[in-house]
Amino acid sequence: MKKERLRIEKLKKGALLKEVRLQIFEGEIIHCVFDNIQEKQMFLKIATGEEKADYGKVWYGEREIPENQISRLLGAKIAVVSSKSNLIDSVTIEENIFLIRAGVEENWVKSRRDKRQALEIFQEFGLSVDVEKPTHMLTPFERVQVEIIKAYLVGKRIIILTSLTNTLSSNEKRKVSELLEQLRGKGMSGIIVEPLEDIDFVYTDTVVIIKHGRTCAVKDILDCDYTMLHTILYYDEMEKRSSERAFLFEEPTKEDGVEIAGLTSAGLQSISIQIKRGEIVKLLCMDEKSFEEITGVLRGKLTVLSGKLAMRGDSKEIKKNIRGLKDGIGIAEGNPAAATLFGELSAMDNLQLLLAGKANGIWTKPKYKKSIKILLKDILEKDIYKKKIRELSSIDVQKVLYGRWLLYSPELLICIQPFADGDIQAREMARTMIYKLKERGIPILIITSNTAELNYCSGRTVYMRHGKMISKEEAHRFLYSGE
Numbered sequence: 001m002k003k004e005r006l007r008i009e010k011l012k013k014g015a016l017l018k019e020v021r022l023q024i025f026e027g028e029i030i031h032c033v034f035d036n037i038q039e040k041q042m043f044l045k046i047a048t049g050e051e052k053a054d055y056g057k058v059w060y061g062e063r064e065i066p067e068n069q070i071s072r073l074l075g076a077k078i079a080v081v082s083s084k085s086n087l088i089d090s091v092t093i094e095e096n097i098f099l100i101r102a103g104v105e106e107n108w109v110k111s112r113r114d115k116r117q118a119l120e121i122f123q124e125f126g127l128s129v130d131v132e133k134p135t136h137m138l139t140p141f142e143r144v145q146v147e148i149i150k151a152y153l154v155g156k157r158i159i160i161l162t163s164l165t166n167t168l169s170s171n172e173k174r175k176v177s178e179l180l181e182q183l184r185g186k187g188m189s190g191i192i193v194e195p196l197e198d199i200d201f202v203y204t205d206t207v208v209i210i211k212h213g214r215t216c217a218v219k220d221i222l223d224c225d226y227t228m229l230h231t232i233l234y235y236d237e238m239e240k241r242s243s244e245r246a247f248l249f250e251e252p253t254k255e256d257g258v259e260i261a262g263l264t265s266a267g268l269q270s271i272s273i274q275i276k277r278g279e280i281v282k283l284l285c286m287d288e289k290s291f292e293e294i295t296g297v298l299r300g301k302l303t304v305l306s307g308k309l310a311m312r313g314d315s316k317e318i319k320k321n322i323r324g325l326k327d328g329i330g331i332a333e334g335n336p337a338a339a340t341l342f343g344e345l346s347a348m349d350n351l352q353l354l355l356a357g358k359a360n361g362i363w364t365k366p367k368y369k370k371s372i373k374i375l376l377k378d379i380l381e382k383d384i385y386k387k388k389i390r391e392l393s394s395i396d397v398q399k400v401l402y403g404r405w406l407l408y409s410p411e412l413l414i415c416i417q418p419f420a421d422g423d424i425q426a427r428e429m430a431r432t433m434i435y436k437l438k439e440r441g442i443p444i445l446i447i448t449s450n451t452a453e454l455n456y457c458s459g460r461t462v463y464m465r466h467g468k469m470i471s472k473e474e475a476h477r478f479l480y481s482g483e
């Protein structure tokens with residue numbers, strides 16, 4: 001009989017968490033999906049004792065915990081490992097592992113015994129981390145491994161992994177899952193808090209979906225599939241899509257648009273893509289190397305060996321690198337959404353910054369600010385313009401991110417994984433803004449390596465594998481036959 005490790009009932013916190021319930025057993029791994037990033041962050045703060053819930057009952061080890069002891073117990077038993085490292089760079093790896101009191105950096109006596117013990121632990125779990133390596137030189141993957149081992153050694157019994165999707169490679173994520181598999185044999189439990197698209201059906205036991213602040217589904221992994229879970233999580237969004245205006249699904253106009261022709265680099269072989277004005281083209285990269293290469297080239301970070309850009313009937317050779325807006329190409333980064341925004345600047349500053357290259361005196365002439373507000377009056381509320389980007393909600397960040405391109409109107413807008421944000425409302429806003437850009441007649445190229453993202457908006461799909469364009473039939477054979 002499975003022994004219950006932790007149970008949370010009727011958890012409430014402000015307007016974010018309305019009724020969250022969660023149960024995890026010893027040696028169990030669950031995948032927890034939130035539809036809102038603020039809800040996720042608040043839950044993590046409560047789960048680690050950083051915040052107190054307004055209401056909720058907690059059982060640990062099948063014993064109900066008094067309300068005044070909940071935060072302290074959760075903080076003692078649960079560790080969160082994320083892309084934001086908790087390791088101290090100024091001390092050694094073994095000191096990080098055996099340092100119980102976080103933040104203590106002085107009066108630490110180095111010991112050969114500790115170094116030897118750290119080495120033995122890494123060997124026990126089959127980890128190849130070099131104990132002699134300075135902490136500040138650890139890769140993100142090595143940091144995650146060290147933090148997991150430390151959590152186990154200091155007595156944490158539940159490890160929460162979150163925000164690692166875009167930090168680790170597929171192979172590294174698999175190795176982390178294998179490490180959790182070893183720890184579950186020692187009674188440890190794991191909670192993976194990542195988007196649904198990153199669920200690992202091999203190592204997961206249970207899937208929990210928390211939507212609109214409530215636990216709406218708890219499914220045994222053997223009783224569900226991706227389609228079922230996708231429907232539960234995105235039902236509201238799918239309903240909205242079914243009632244969208246007809247223009248979203250009309251054939252693209254016959255006006256000239258943009259053509260990327262014969263694009264060749266160290267990892268790309270004669271890539272050619274045509275995008276008409278007012279058309280959305282979705283490029284699915286079937287392997288990570290292709291994704292990294294094509295995005296690196298289009299960002300201007302990787303060298304182009306040959307290729308042409310044709311815009312409005314004018315074709316020109318690409319010389320060494322693609323030059324972004326100088327070549328008429330805008331880049332919108334989707335994860336995080338603020339990647340191409342400046343967090344300490346206001347929304348208006350960010351909007352003006354992009355336009356500064358087009359309009360002289362934009363910073364000093366009030367008429368430009370007035371024009372921006374008129375053009376975006378149906379998108380941004382008046383009080384948003386003065387706020388710093390870091391103060392905005394994820395939804396308003398998306399509005400500013402894509403609102404800039406509505407104002408600028410590039411010859412081609414490349415959206416890199418625009419729906420990768422774990423917040424479903426932010427994802428919905430990104431989709432809405434992309435449609436507004438389409439309506440404006442801007443050619444849009446969406447690049448992703450995630451098949452789930454193909455379903456989030458309409459558009460023509462093209463495929464790339466091993467640095468080459470492939471047919472739909474070839475792509476489907478690879479996707480569905482397991483080649």
